[in-house]
Amino acid sequence: MEESEYILETENLVKTYPGGIKAVQGINLRIKKGQIYGFLGPNGAGKSTTIKMLSTSIKPTSGTAKIMGYDIVKDSMNVRRIIGVVPQDLTTDEDLKGIENIQMVARFYDIPAREARKRAEELLALVDLSDFGNKYVSSYSGGMRKRLELVVGLVHNPKVLFLDEPTLGLDVQTRAKMWDYIKKIRDELGVTIILTSHYLEEVDSLADIISIIDHGKIIVTGTSDELKSNLKGDIIQIEFATEAEAKKFGEYENKIDVSYPKETEARLKVKDADYELPEIMKYLVNNNIKPLKFSVHKPSLDQVFLEYTGREIREEEGGDVRKMAMNMRRLRR
């Protein structure tokens, strides 16, 4: 098999559900080894469907995808051996102990009992669950259950880990901790991670490469910085004491785009505020202008999303409402 530089490649992946719902409409991906790749998009954008196809739980309507050279349809069994999955829903069995869940899944991969036990202990330690392995899952909190899902998804040493909305329904603190665990997994285990989220901060803080996905299509792909710099640039806002001073500033040449939202306020759209600020400062000092207030707005993924999709990322929950409600209930306990 020829060695590809990409661990995962897709060619025009399409999924149309019965009833003609076009969940995914032609997705092309190239994902490098060791990356954290993030799909950002609102609910119903096709993120979960994409993950479900790549993780072989549903079949694509058309198109192909290969993970480490294995076709997700023709070699699905081989794909399943090298991928780890943490789906949106909780998958562990409440009626069993944490360790029993892990050992059951380890047996799915024909991992010998002793090795499975060792691996389970290591992974439980990694996500700070060492003291809870022998407890019934029904006694776990929502955050603990999500961490156990990580362990179960990693028990067979996968090369690629899929995380579908890893922090959905968790509170802010627990979410931040989850992010630390995900980074630890990448750094310590060297797993390539593909995650989906509709939380901007999540992909921004975790993903090396981000694809914005909406209506089943990838709209734009790049690093967080690249996406942000694709925006028209940074915004510098200056507030002056008087109108006269503001007028004086208007003479500032070579300026791309200056607007005056208020008579005493100038709004500059510049390519890179880091380089532009010293220039502005020099000009202000030379012309003896004393601004009252200075502020710089670096572009956020929020703005990126707005720019590319024409709307703000929806925060309301969609999808399988019944299942989601059930999951939320279990997470909140």
Place this chain on the structure above:
Amino acid sequence: MSGLIPLTVRELRKWYRNPVFFIVGLLQPIFWIALFGSAFDITKLFSGIPKGAAVLPFGNAPNYITFIVGGILTTTSLFTALFSGTSLIFDRRLGNLGRFLVSPIRRSSIVFSKIVSTTIRILVQAVILVGAALLIPNGLKLVHGISAPDIFIIAAALIMIAFSFSSLFSIIAIRLKKQETIFGIINLINLPLIFASYALFPAALMASWLANVAKYNPVSWSSEAIRTVILNGNLSPSQFHSVMLDLLYLFLLSVFMIILTIVLSEKEIRD
């Protein structure tokens, strides 16, 4: 069939760790035998007839419990088999199925773990049921004793009927999302399966059309095979022939259900 053993272990753990589940499952057959077997002592209808003067519709059964024990073993297995269907639906609703579907296991092993564990449950129930039937006053009487081949025939009939019913309900549940649907279905089919069979009444007491229909009912095959063995010591050639025929039908049914389960679960099971 990787996955079958760990998944079956999971099912059994969930069963014996849930005390309510476990005890209810064990009490049910005891109630059946104690109440149904004693309340309807139909042999009393014929108590006026002098012994040997007429051929009794209950053959040489010493009492009704002894007559229906095979039928009740079969009928309780029908009720217990429902669990294989409902638990598949619960796995789907609770998300467990999502894990199984992304694991490198045969999809049919997910369904067969339900079938195998339910069959084991049915066998445990059967042992308890027979024990209870032997213990209660005027209960099961093994007039001719019981031999190893007898036990083998009873176990074979029960395993095959339990397996077939569990497969039936699992197949129904392969794509169902609501357990209400499967309860509706079982209510619909259980009544005809039980009463259009020789489980509780002999053919001689039935309307002739019903007796003819009952011939083709798997519940009859298993009930009759077990009954013949329990009521008779050494089987006559014709009795032996009919028992073997019943077992053959059950065997063919089981094979058919296994193939159907494999085909449907590999292809159709989804989250």
